Amino acid sequence: MKKLFIIALIALTPLMAQVKGKIEVPYIAFPIKMGKGFDAVQANCLMCHSFGYIINQGRQSRKFWRGKIDKMIVHFKAPISDKDAKIIEDYLTEHYGNGK
Amino acid sequence: MKRRDFFKTAALTAGAAALGTSDLSAGETQQPIDNRKISDVAFPEKRPLITYSDRPPLLETPREVFTSALTPNDQFFVRWHMPDIPQYIDEKTFTINVNGMVKNVLKITLDQLKNDYEQVEVTAVLQCGGNSRSAFNPTAGGIQWGNGAMGCAHWKGVRLRDILDRAGLKKGAEWLAVSGSEKAAYYETPNFVRELHLDELDDHVIIAYQMNGEDLPYLNGFPVRLVIPGVYSDSWIKMLSNITVTDKYKHLFFMDHAYRVPDNDCECETPEKPFPKTKPIYRMNVKSLIGYPVNGGKLTHKSHSVVRGVAWDGGAGIKEVQISLDGGKTWDKAQLDDGSAGRYAYRTFRYSFKPMKLGKMSIMAKAINKLGEEQPFAKDVKWNHGGYKFNGIDEVKVEVV
Numbered sequence: 033m034k035k036l037f038i039i040a041l042i043a044l045t046p047l048m049a050q051v052k053g054k055i056e057v058p059y060i061a062f063p064i065k066m067g068k069g070f071d072a073v074q075a076n077c078l079m080c081h082s083f084g085y086i087i088n089q090g091r092q093s094r095k096f097w098r099g100k101i102d103k104m105i106v107h108f109k110a111p112i113s114d115k116d117a118k119i120i121e122d123y124l125t126e127h128y129g130n131g132k
Numbered sequence: 133m134k135r136r137d138f139f140k141t142a143a144l145t146a147g148a149a150a151l152g153t154s155d156l157s158a159g160e161t162q163q164p165i166d167n168r169k170i171s172d173v174a175f176p177e178k179r180p181l182i183t184y185s186d187r188p189p190l191l192e193t194p195r196e197v198f199t200s201a202l203t204p205n206d207q208f209f210v211r212w213h214m215p216d217i218p219q220y221i222d223e224k225t226f227t228i229n230v231n232g233m234v235k236n237v238l239k240i241t242l243d244q245l246k247n248d249y250e251q252v253e254v255t256a257v258l259q260c261g262g263n264s265r266s267a268f269n270p271t272a273g274g275i276q277w278g279n280g281a282m283g284c285a286h287w288k289g290v291r292l293r294d295i296l297d298r299a300g301l302k303k304g305a306e307w308l309a310v311s312g313s314e315k316a317a318y319y320e321t322p323n324f325v326r327e328l329h330l331d332e333l334d335d336h337v338i339i340a341y342q343m344n345g346e347d348l349p350y351l352n353g354f355p356v357r358l359v360i361p362g363v364y365s366d367s368w369i370k371m372l373s374n375i376t377v378t379d380k381y382k383h384l385f386f387m388d389h390a391y392r393v394p395d396n397d398c399e400c401e402t403p404e405k406p407f408p409k410t411k412p413i414y415r416m417n418v419k420s421l422i423g424y425p426v427n428g429g430k431l432t433h434k435s436h437s438v439v440r441g442v443a444w445d446g447g448a449g450i451k452e453v454q455i456s457l458d459g460g461k462t463w464d465k466a467q468l469d470d471g472s473a474g475r476y477a478y479r480t481f482r483y484s485f486k487p488m489k490l491g492k493m494s495i496m497a498k499a500i501n502k503l504g505e506e507q508p509f510a511k512d513v514k515w516n517h518g519g520y521k522f523n524g525i526d527e528v529k530v531e532v533v
Contacts, residue, residue, distance in 0.1 A: 042288070050177070050346060050347040050349075050354075051176070051347075051350060051354070053220065054219040054220045055176040055177075055219050055220070055350045055351075056176065056219065057175060057176065057186055057187065057189055057217070057351075058173050058174075058175060058186060059186055060171070060173060060185075060186040061182060062185075079215075079216075079317045079318075080215050080316065080317045080318075080321075081185065081187060081188065081215060082185045082186050082187045082188075082532065084184050084185035084186065084190070085184075085185050085190075085275070086185045088185065088190075088272065088275050089273065089275065089276065089277055090266070090271035090272075090276045090388060091271060092273070096273060099273075100273075102271075107317050107322065107385045108316070108318070108321045108322070108385075108391065109320035109321050110318065110321075111318070130270070130271070
């Protein structure tokens with residue numbers, strides 16, 4: 033019996049993972065600004081990334097934000113309509129713009 | 133030029149934006165934003181860290197951790213590109229697939245990786261190319277990292293070269309397309325794939341399954357990641373699951389557009405006149421960071437104080453760290469550790485002095501590597517559109533009381 037117990041222990045050792053079961057990344061409520069066009073931002077941007085990704089870019093120009101939206105459409109293949117793209121551009125420029 | 137106010141450190145709440153206006157003239161690089169607040173929320177296997185995003189997770193290590201030669205796993209920074217990260221990896225069924233222009237297609241289990249190959253170890257700094265991006269003015273594109281998008285760990289694994297030898301490269305093989313297990317939200321989105329030229333591979337490039345003597349944390353790429361000492365972390369593929377050997381370079385978004393700097397001597401440009409040709413950020417430049425004291429800290433008048441920090445570069449090795457207590461006018465040598473952790477590791481430094489004058493004071497650190505390259509003053513670091521490779525002389529401001 034004792035021998036069996038030791039064998040069982042040895043067999044188990046390589047299976048000792050640091051993490052057991054699924055990991056879950058917590059949800060963080062980033063303080064995104066509300067305003068005109070926010071619905072389009074929520075509907076299109078949140079599919080791929082948190083609002084943290086937006087607000088932690090710092091204040092940027094309209095050209096920068098438009099470039100980011102185009103990057104999402106052209107390179108990342110985000111299905112954002114032309115209409116929504118313009119609404120998001122205006123929203124970002126108004127709330128996270130640098131005046132340029 | 134006006135310097136930032138003395139104790140105007142950007143103490144931001146968890147998840148808050150790195151906003152705030154700069155009073156510097158355009159093009160003047162500054163010290164990166166420092167002393168951001170640590171989040172109240174801990175991510176899996178991590179202590180609470182500075183949190184920029186939860187999906188994908190972006191976590192920064194606070195400054196005070198950088199007095200140690202090795203960065204603890206639970207404080208090690210995190211940066212992913214895609215929103216969908218596997219939440220569970222079965223250690224028994226996970227394989228690293230090697231295919232393409234090879235004689236033997238391999239599916240290497242973790243057990244085989246740990247038992248069928250020579251086991252090697254290396255201590256190496258892992259630093260995001262955008263570390264310290266918030267130093268650039270005007271604001272460069274990307275997450276406005278402070279100084280902590282980096283860490284140094286002792287990695288254990290298997291040489292990539294040994295694995296490729298086992299697979300047997302076919303004639304004409306030149307490139308490796310390496311990818312991990314993270315997935316985009318849309319099927320059409322390009323995966324995060326890095327291409328490495330076979331000439332870039334030396335014996336220090338390993339597939340690591342251990343970090344500081346433990347399993348890799350999930351958020352640092354469990355169960356295996358690529359370790360490329362001396363090179364910025366964008367190529368250190370996490371949750372590495374596939375290596376395809378090819379004869380041709382494939383044009384991919386993450387190779388052709390991301391993580392690139394102007395291909396000129398200063399690696400610089402202006403927002404108005406972007407430089408047309410770019411190159412990968414690749415090898416790290418010489419840099420140092422003060423871990424103690426931190427901005428806004430207090431030192432005791434006439435008491436022995438020891439400044440501590442870390443210095444590193446792209447593998448030439450650190451020759452010297454110098455400290456200035458007078459705003460960069462005069463410099464004095466700091467003591468270095470024995471360097472036994474190797475040329476890819478942090479070289480820790482310490483500098484002992486007695487603050488004799490009450491009030492506010494500045495402490496600066498400057499590293500010089502064995503090639504004679506040294507850090508420029510922060511204000512002299514030239515701008516690039518992605519805000520990459522900032523390596524300005526570090527400065528903390530404290531008060532002697």
